[in-house]
Amino acid sequence: MIWNEAKECMARADIEALQSARLKKLVDRVYHNVEYYRKKMQAVGLEPMDIQGIQDIEKLPFTTNEDLNQAYPLGLLAVPRSEIIRIHATSGTTGKPKIGAYTRRDVDIWAEGVARCMTMAGVTREDTVLVSYGYGLFTGGLGAHYGAEKIGAMVIPVSTGNTQKLITMLIDFQATVIACTPSYLLHIAETLEKENKVDQINLKCCICGAEPWTDEMRSQIEQRLHIKAYDIYGLTEMMGPGVANDCEAHAGLHIWEDHFLPEIVDPATGAHVAPGETGELVITTLTKEGLPLIRYRTRDLTSLAYDTCSCGRTMARIQRFKGRTDDMLIIKGVNVFPTQVEAALLTIDGTTPHYLMVVDRVDNQDTLEVQIEVEERFFSDEIRGLETLAGKVRAVLKTAIGLNARVKLVEPDTLEHSQGKTKHVIDKRKLYA
Amino acid sequence: MYVKQLSVFLENREGRLEEALKILKDNEINIISLSLADTSDFGLLRLIVSDPDKAKQVLKEGHFSSQVGDIIAIRISHAVGSLSQVLGSVTEADINIEYMYTLSVGIEGASLALKTSDLEKTIEVIREQSVHIYTQAELG
Numbered sequence: 001m002i003w004n005e006a007k008e009c010m011a012r013a014d015i016e017a018l019q020s021a022r023l024k025k026l027v028d029r030v031y032h033n034v035e036y037y038r039k040k041m042q043a044v045g046l047e048p049m050d051i052q053g054i055q056d057i058e059k060l061p062f063t064t065n066e067d068l069n070q071a072y073p074l075g076l077l078a079v080p081r082s083e084i085i086r087i088h089a090t091s092g093t094t095g096k097p098k099i100g101a102y103t104r105r106d107v108d109i110w111a112e113g114v115a116r117c118m119t120m121a122g123v124t125r126e127d128t129v130l131v132s133y134g135y136g137l138f139t140g141g142l143g144a145h146y147g148a149e150k151i152g153a154m155v156i157p158v159s160t161g162n163t164q165k166l167i168t169m170l171i172d173f174q175a176t177v178i179a180c181t182p183s184y185l186l187h188i189a190e191t192l193e194k195e196n197k198v199d200q201i202n203l204k205c206c207i208c209g210a211e212p213w214t215d216e217m218r219s220q221i222e223q224r225l226h227i228k229a230y231d232i233y234g235l236t237e238m239m240g241p242g243v244a245n246d247c248e249a250h251a252g253l254h255i256w257e258d259h260f261l262p263e264i265v266d267p268a269t270g271a272h273v274a275p276g277e278t279g280e281l282v283i284t285t286l287t288k289e290g291l292p293l294i295r296y297r298t299r300d301l302t303s304l305a306y307d308t309c310s311c312g313r314t315m316a317r318i319q320r321f322k323g324r325t326d327d328m329l330i331i332k333g334v335n336v337f338p339t340q341v342e343a344a345l346l347t348i349d350g351t352t353p354h355y356l357m358v359v360d361r362v363d364n365q366d367t368l369e370v371q372i373e374v375e376e377r378f379f380s381d382e383i384r385g386l387e388t389l390a391g392k393v394r395a396v397l398k399t400a401i402g403l404n405a406r407v408k409l410v411e412p413d414t415l416e417h418s419q420g421k422t423k424h425v426i427d428k429r430k431l432y433a
Numbered sequence: 434m435y436v437k438q439l440s441v442f443l444e445n446r447e448g449r450l451e452e453a454l455k456i457l458k459d460n461e462i463n464i465i466s467l468s469l470a471d472t473s474d475f476g477l478l479r480l481i482v483s484d485p486d487k488a489k490q491v492l493k494e495g496h497f498s499s500q501v502g503d504i505i506a507i508r509i510s511h512a513v514g515s516l517s518q519v520l521g522s523v524t525e526a527d528i529n530i531e532y533m534y535t536l537s538v539g540i541e542g543a544s545l546a547l548k549t550s551d552l553e554k555t556i557e558v559i560r561e562q563s564v565h566i567y568t569q570a571e572l573g
Binding site: 373374375376378 | 443468496500
């Protein structure tokens with residue numbers, strides 16, 4: 001099923017013509033309305049008329065994380081503030097949260113994007129969609145909600161945090177679709193199995209995203225719950241979930257090219273890679289009014305496939321993610337940078353202890369263990385003193401990254417120290433294998 | 434009147450206790466008494482040794498975190514209620530006992546190591562009891 005066949009199955013030449021027209025307008029708009037972008041363009045001697053179409057895209061400067069930090073919160077706003085009807089934000093892992101600021105039209109286009117994705121997974125107005133992404137600043141909950149409502153499905157906004165309640169709603173309302181993170185869905189599957197309730201549910205598919213997941217997780221979800229699993233992709237700074245989704249061919253995530261212009265660049269040089277090669281995904285928002293982004297570096301490593309998919313869609317497909325260009329980790333759907341952990345540990349007594357983050361997936365749930373060397377300054381000859389230290393570490397980590405970490409005290413000099421770059425992270429999950 | 438105690442942080446890993454003890458042996462440090470407290474993740478080895486400062490140094494070179502601190506070491510008579518009486522007087526004085534363990538020294542009576550929230554006050558209190566308070570020299 002296709003939500004918007006006119007757009008999703010456009011001929012390549014038509015997509016490119018539409019993208020070119022929209023890019024031209026976008027560049028003109030940000031040049032005149034956003035001082036930050038104008039200065040960046042002027043710094044490289046660029047005028048709006050220099051961009052006549054997507055063939056000129058490489059002339060435009062990139063927008064990076066640092067730009068977003070500098071322009072925080074609304075420095076990149078391209079419309080009067082009164083036009084904005086909603087704000088979303090990430091947890092603010094790199095210092096400043098990343099912001100989504102939406103005009104009414106932005107919210108509509110977001111819902112359209114999610115509606116296309118959900119339709120791809122077979123969702124219709126006959127379906128009952130249980131949304132178990134967090135509702136609030138996080139884009140997951142409301143993003144999935146508006147998309148499912150646009151289709152006309154019956155939406156149950158369960159949000160997160162209460163698995164028993166969720167299972168009750170799942171069974172009582174015979175929900176046919178669930179939208180949540182894949183690791184949480186596996187947790188739900190386990191709970192259903194333990195309680196012998198798998199037979200009582202009526203799910204046909206799930207729309208999972210907000211964290212990287214493996215093929216093995218997909219097949220586990222499909223087999224244990226007897227459903228079809230679909231992968232939804234998005235970023236708060238783009239709008240949220242609904243930027244791309246995989247179809248029944250599972251041959252990559254179709255990205256809505258009429259709204260988002262994807263490029264793949266060499267992370268080191270910034271130049272386009274050869275077609276089909278792997279590089280960093282860069283996205284330009286072609287239609288966003290509130291906070292348009294020009295050539296935003298997502299730091300996700302992948303490649304693009306442009307051939308027409310067996311599902312009939314012509315929209316390019318983002319291939320399997322191969323990793324990140326930075327050291328960001330996604331743990332339980334939360335973006336975590338080792339530097340944040342380091343900064344948090346620094347607050348304990350002014351110097352950073354030697355530490356190691358061990359990320360794993362146990363029973364399909366992400367776990368974070370932080371090992372801290374017990375140096376002399378932390379030493380206590382009382383068990384209570386050492387446990388207080390561990391508790392303090394847990395508390396500062398919870399505040400800084402919003403996750404409950406297991407804190408393990410280890411002997412000095414047991415963690416790898418080197419003159420150069422000390423290894424601070426071991427990720428055992430093999431997400432990008 | 435205090436006795437120096439050496440505490441060593443040990444991870445709950447195979448061979449760590451042995452490794453720490455080997456370092457002491459190789460440096461000819463005599464262990465007078467030993468106690469091990471443990472949790473699921475780590476252990477604390479508490480020792481009275483012949484040369485605590487040297488022990489701390491050599492353990493540090495062997496990548497162990499340790500600390501030298503004061504405790505009170507006492508000997509009480511082998512009589513019913515003698516321990517209870519001593520501890521009762523400490524508690525009555527509003528002093529908290531942080532930890533306590535038996536010392537493997539002496540032949541007559543029972544010897545104990547005591548760490549409290551206020552060592553000075555503890556000494557004052559137990560002086561009034563029929564308790565022997567060890568000096569470092571007596572144990573060394």
